[in-house]
Amino acid sequence: MLHINNLTYRIEGRPLFESATAAIPTGHKVGLVGRNGSGKSTLLRLITGQIEPETGSISLPKRSIIGSVEQEAPAGPISLIDTVLAANKERASLLVEAETATDPHRIADIQTRLADMNAHAAPARAATILSGLGFDDETQAKPCSDFSGGWRMRVSLAAMLFAEPDLLLLDEPTNYLDLEGAIWLENYLKTYPHTIIIVSHDRELLNRSVTGILHLHQNKLTYYQGGYDRFERVRREKQALQMAMKSKQEDAKRHMEEFVERFRYKASKARQAQSRLKALARMEPIPDLVSERMLPFHFPSSDKPLSSPIIRMDEASVGYDDGPPVLQRLDLRIDQDDRIALLGANGNGKSTFAKLLSDKLRVSGGTLFKSKKLRVAYFAQHQLDELHVDWSAYDHFRELMPEASQAQVRAKAGFHGFSADKSDTLAGKLSGGEKARLLFALATFHKPHLMILDEPTNHLDIEAREALVLALNEFDGAVILISHDRHLIEMTADRLWLVGDGTVTRWDGDLDDYQKWLLSPARRNGPMSHVEETESGDAAPETTKKQQRQTAAQARAQIAPLKRKIEAATADIEKARTFIDKVDARLGNGAIFHTNPDRAAELVKGRAAAERSMAKAEDKWLVASEAFEKAQAAISAG
Numbered sequence: 001m002l003h004i005n006n007l008t009y010r011i012e013g014r015p016l017f018e019s020a021t022a023a024i025p026t027g028h029k030v031g032l033v034g035r036n037g038s039g040k041s042t043l044l045r046l047i048t049g050q051i052e053p054e055t056g057s058i059s060l061p062k063r064s065i066i067g068s069v070e071q072e073a074p075a076g077p078i079s080l081i082d083t084v085l086a087a088n089k090e091r092a093s094l095l096v097e098a099e100t101a102t103d104p105h106r107i108a109d110i111q112t113r114l115a116d117m118n119a120h121a122a123p124a125r126a127a128t129i130l131s132g133l134g135f136d137d138e139t140q141a142k143p144c145s146d147f148s149g150g151w152r153m154r155v156s157l158a159a160m161l162f163a164e165p166d167l168l169l170l171d172e173p174t175n176y177l178d179l180e181g182a183i184w185l186e187n188y189l190k191t192y193p194h195t196i197i198i199v200s201h202d203r204e205l206l207n208r209s210v211t212g213i214l215h216l217h218q219n220k221l222t223y224y225q226g227g228y229d230r231f232e233r234v235r236r237e238k239q240a241l242q243m244a245m246k247s248k249q250e251d252a253k254r255h256m257e258e259f260v261e262r263f264r265y266k267a268s269k270a271r272q273a274q275s276r277l278k279a280l281a282r283m284e285p286i287p288d289l290v291s292e293r294m295l296p297f298h299f300p301s302s303d304k305p306l307s308s309p310i311i312r313m314d315e316a317s318v319g320y321d322d323g324p325p326v327l328q329r330l331d332l333r334i335d336q337d338d339r340i341a342l343l344g345a346n347g348n349g350k351s352t353f354a355k356l357l358s359d360k361l362r363v364s365g366g367t368l369f370k371s372k373k374l375r376v377a378y379f380a381q382h383q384l385d386e387l388h389v390d391w392s393a394y395d396h397f398r399e400l401m402p403e404a405s406q407a408q409v410r411a412k413a414g415f416h417g418f419s420a421d422k423s424d425t426l427a428g429k430l431s432g433g434e435k436a437r438l439l440f441a442l443a444t445f446h447k448p449h450l451m452i453l454d455e456p457t458n459h460l461d462i463e464a465r466e467a468l469v470l471a472l473n474e475f476d477g478a479v480i481l482i483s484h485d486r487h488l489i490e491m492t493a494d495r496l497w498l499v500g501d502g503t504v505t506r507w508d509g510d511l512d513d514y515q516k517w518l519l520s521p522a523r524r525n526g527p528m529s530h531v532e533e534t535e536s537g538d539a540a541p542e543t544t545k546k547q548q549r550q551t552a553a554q555a556r557a558q559i560a561p562l563k564r565k566i567e568a569a570t571a572d573i574e575k576a577r578t579f580i581d582k583v584d585a586r587l588g589n590g591a592i593f594h595t596n597p598d599r600a601a602e603l604v605k606g607r608a609a610a611e612r613s614m615a616k617a618e619d620k621w622l623v624a625s626e627a628f629e630k631a632q633a634a635i636s637a638g
Contacts, residue, residue, distance in 0.1 A: 001023055001024065001025050001026050001061070002023070002024040002026075002047070002058070002059075002060055002167065002195065002197075003022075003023050003057075003058070003059045003060075004020060004021055004022045004023070004056070004058050004221060005021055005056050005057050005058070005059070006019045006020070006021055006055060006056040006057075007019070007020040007021070007046070007053050007055075007056035007057075007058065007221075008020070008053060008054045008055040008056055009039070009042065009046065009051075009053045009054055010054065011042070015219050016038070016039030016042055016219060017039060017043070017053070017056075017219050017220075017221075018219040018220070019056070019220075020056070020216075020219060020220050020221045021056075021221065022214060022221040022222075022223050023223070024195065024197070024212070024214070024223070026061070026194075026195055027193075027194065027195055028195055028196075028211050028212055029189060029190075029192065029195070029196040029198070029209060029210045029211050029212070030195075030196065030197050030198070030210055030211070030212045030213070030214050030223075031198050031199075031200060031205075031206040031210040031212070031213050031214070031227075031228060032044075032197055032198065032199045032214045032216065033199075033200075033201075033206070033213055033214070033215055033216070033228070033231075033462065034215060034216030034217060035217075035461055035463065036431065036432075036433055036461045036464075037431070038216050038217070039216060039219075040171075040199045040216055041171055041199060043216065044068065044169045044171055044197070044199065046058060047066065047167070047169065047197070048066055048068060048169065060166075060167060061166075064166040064167060065165040065166045065167070066165055066166070066167045066169065067160050067163055067164075067165030067167070067168050067169065068160065068168075068169040068170070068171070069153070069156045069157050069160050069170065069171070069173070070156055073144075073149055073152030073153045073155065073156050074144040074152055074155055074156060074159075075144050075145050075152060076143070076144055076145060077143045077144075077145060078143060078144060079140065079141050079142060079143055079144075080130055080135055080139065080140045080141070080142060080143075080144060080147075080155050080158075081123065081126055081127060081130065081140040081141065083144055083155055083159060084126040084129065084130060084155065084158050084159045084162050085122060085123065085126050085162070086159075087159035087160065087162050087163040088117075088122065088162060088163050088164075089163075090117070091114070091117060091119050091122060094110050094113060094114055094119070095114070095119070097110060098110045098111070098114070122162075125162065126158070126162050127140060129158045129161050129162055129188075130155075130158050132181070132184035132185070132188060133154045133157065133158050133177070133181050133184065133185070134151075134154060134177075134178070134180065134181050134345055134346065134347075135154070135155075135158075150176040153176040154176060154177065154181070157170075157173055157176075157185075161188065161192075164192075164193065164194060165194065166194050166195065167194065167195045167196075167197070168192065168194060168195070168196045168197070169196075169197050170196065170197070170198045170199065170200070171199045172199055172200060172201070173185060173198065173200065174200065174202045174205060174484050174485075175458050177484055178344075178345055178346040178484050179343060179483065179484045179486065179489070180343075180344070180345045180518055181345075181346075181484070182202065182205065182484040182486070183486070183514075183515050183518055183519070184518070184519070185205075185209075186204065186205050186208050186209050187209075187519060189205075189209040189210075190208070190209055196210075197214070198210065201457070201460065201461050201462045201465060202484075202485060202486075202487070203228055203229075203462060203465070203485075203486075203487040204485075204486040204487050206227055206228035207227040207228050207229055208227070210227055210228075211225070211226070212224060212225050212226065213226070213227070213228060213230075213231035215231065215235070228462075295417040295437075295467070296417075296467050296470065296471060297417075297437070297440055297467050297468055297470075297471035298415060298416060298441070298471065299377075299440070299444045299451065299471050299472070299474070299475040300444060300445075300447045301447060301475055301476035301477055302375065302447045302448065302449045302476065302477060303447065305336050305449070305476065305477075306336055306371045306373060306374060306449050307336075307371070308333075308335035308336050308337075309333040309334055309335050309369075310334055310335065310336055310370065310371045310374050310449060310450060310478060311332075311333065311334040311357060311368070311369065311370050311371075311374070311450075312332070312333045312334075312368075312369040313330040313331060313332045313333070313363075313366065313367070313368050313369075314331060314366055314367045314369075315329060315330070315331060315365070315366035315367070316328075316330040316331075316356075316363045316365065316366035316367060316368050317329070317330065317363065317364050317365040317366055318330075318352060318353070318356045318361050318362070318363055318364055319352075319364050320352075320361070325364055325365065325502070326349045326352045326502070327349045327352060327353060327356075327499070327502060327503055327504060328365065328366075328502055328503060329502075329503045330366065330503065330504055332497075332504060334357075334450070334478055334480075335478065336449065336477065336478055337477075337478065338478045338479070338494070338495060339472075339478070339479045339481070339492055339493045339494045339495065340478075340479070340480050340481065340493060340494075340495045340496070340497055341481045341482075341483065341489040341492075341493035341495075341496050341497070342354075342480065342481065342482045342497050342498075342499050342504075343496055343497065343498045343499065343507055343514060344498055344499035344500045345500070348499045348500045349499050349502070349504075350454075350482045350499045351380070351454060351482070353499060353504055354378070354380075354452045354454055354480060354482060356368070357376065357450070357452055357480060358376045358378040358452055359376065360378070371449075373449075374449050374450065375446055375447065375448045375449050375450070376448055376449070376450045376451075376452065377443040377444045377446075377448035377450070377451045377452070378443060378452045378454075379439060379440060379443050379451070379452065379453045379454065379456055380454040380455070381454065381455045381456075381458055383439055383443075384432070384435045384436065384439060384459070387427040387435060387438065387439065388427060389426065389427050389428030390426055390427075390428065391426065391427055392423060392424045392425055392426055392427065393413050393418040393422065393423045393424075393425065393427070393430075393438050394409060394410065394413055394418075394423040394424055396427070396438060396442055397409050397412050397413050397423075397441075397442075400442065400445050410423060416437065416438070416440075416441040417437050418434075418437075418438070422434070431459070432458070432459030433459045433460055433461065433464055435459065436456070436458075436459045436460060440456075448477060449477045449478065450477055450478045450479075450480070451472075451475065451477060451478070451479050451480070452479075452480045453479065453480070453481050453482065453483070454482045455482060455483055455484065456468065456481075456483065456488075457483060457485045457488060465485065465487070465488060468488065469487075469488060469491045469492055472492045473491070473492060473559055474559055474563060476563075479492065479493075481493055486511060489511060490511060496509075496510070496511070496514070498514075559628065559631050562624050562627050562628040562631060563628065565620065565624040566621060566624045566625055566628060568620075569617045569618070569620040569621035569624060570621060572613065572614070572617035572620075573614055573617045573618060573621065576610045576611070576613045576614035576617060577614060579606070579607075579610045580607055580610050580611065580614070583603045583604075583606060583607040583610070584607075586603055587600065587603060587604070587607075
């Protein structure tokens with residue numbers, strides 16, 4: 001069992017842990033969650049001994065081996081498969097020794113140990129892990145130096161999974177995986193034979209692969225049984241109970257204080273008053289709940305929607321320079337209200353397809369039609385590095401608002417979550433989540449008809465991802481989504497397209513069907529449609545989940561017109577209120593009743609009409625707001 005006892009640790013005087021205590025049973029798989037910057041990665045470093053706590057201790061069973069994925073990915077001439085095999089140091093050492101050992105007894109011991117650890121099956125197991133993370137047989141024989149940093153990080157992850165340490169520490173393991181790799185990892189971790197602690201903001205991973213949640217909040221650690229959804233539900237129940245207890249305590253305290261105030265100087269009641277004073281002194285106050293409100297994202301919708309289709313392709317193909325097409329035989333259309341998620345492993349052409357839609361690439365064959373007035377917002381993770389590091393958020397907004405006043409620019413920055421201090425912070429000093437927020441605001445500044453999001457969640461915590469879900473569902477235009485975050489896809493996408501075999505085709509099933517196909521032998525025979533799976537009896541969908549998704553899709557369709565009704569009603573209310581304020585100012589001193597009684601009568605009549613209009617507008621606002629909240633609740637439930 002892993003014991004964390006009265007742990008205290010500070011960074012530059014800021015406490016991350018204060019007398020934090022937790023116990024994780026051996027063999028449990030635990031998700032470590034908390035807001036960005038709360039100290040999750042620091043806790044992993046404390047567990048590995050890279051840093052020492054100020055007070056307290058962390059203990060593990062004797063001879064326990066701790067493993068974590070190194071930040072420095074392997075980059076030498078050694079092949080991927082040999083890099084992974086070398087991660088089991090004992091096996092590697094025994095194989096080297098077996099080549100030189102001469103003592104018959106030692107040779108027998110080496111062979112016995114190699115047999116016990118099933119060493120002969122190690123190459124096949126290493127190859128299986130690499131395959132699951134996206135490396136085929138040919139690729140596994142190539143040197144690590146042939147691959148980019150993200151792919152080498154996959155090799156580091158494969159090596160650590162192969163080594164099977166007693167305590168496996170994973171810090172955001174899906175950030176450098178595609179959806180296919182994330183699905184494979186999710187299933188692999190379920191059967192991992194030892195203890196795991198995972199720092200992740202991937203809600204589905206935390207629901208499907210862990211047996212408990214360790215919550216870091218207000219410098220303390222609290223362990224919850226079950227996955228993330230259960231943790232959230234239990235925590236909300238605890239918060240509601242805490243609020244009720246605090247209310248009761250305050251009522252009791254107020255009652256005691258009233259009694260003391262009335263009777264403390266009465267001889268017959270003095271003893272009871274003193275007793276209540278002592279009780280008040282002993283009463284341990286129930287702490288207030290600290291609000292951690294997540295700032296919303298704002299994606300402005302276009303003023304005038306376009307006629308569908310906004311994009312249509314007929315036998316289109318696309319590639320780079322004079323090379324062969326990456327994608328071809330594209331016969332697709334995108335409508336104004338489409339929400340499409342792209343499936344397919346990295347390297348199959350998802351980003352190429354996104355670049356085609358955003359005019360970063362041209363068709364090399366066939367035809368591509370786009371609405372002439374189409375405005376496209378494109379977000380990709382690599383763009384975070386393209387922000388001007390020596391510009392503040394204010395400077396970035398100023399570039400897009402050259403004619404605006406300073407107050408207007410600051411108001412726009414504040415609207416997107418950059419307060420006065422944050423708006424003056426250089427982009428190079430912003431956190432990953434703050435950079436993503438700034439990039440979202442800049443990309444959607446001109447009210448796009450189509451948003452293309454390529455891995456938008458890598459720097460967002462769970463709360464920020466939920467805010468992103470809400471913002472996407474409120475956005476009126478079309479959305480193309482590339483993401484390894486299954487929860488984001490399920491909450492926002494109505495259609496799935498599969499990018500593979502050099503083209504893009506419609507996936508007729510849902511993500512559950514896709515996962516079953518992805519992990520099944522049928523994958524070797526090419527894409528299998530949802531209809532085919534159902535007919536074969538291998539992947540009948542869950543009716544409840546389908547109904548939930550259909551309800552969520554219907555709710556998304558309702559959100560845009562409801563939002564417009566709310567905005568229209570709000571404008572009517574403000575218009576009526578402004579008119580009433582002006583009339584009240586005119587009638588305020590009463591002189592007009594003597595100098596111009598006819599005009600005064602008209603103003604009084606107009607004011608009454610404005611009040612009626614405002615009342616009607618408020619009724620419309622209430623009806624639309626209630627419907628809007630129900631639609632959002634349906635999306636969350638879906």
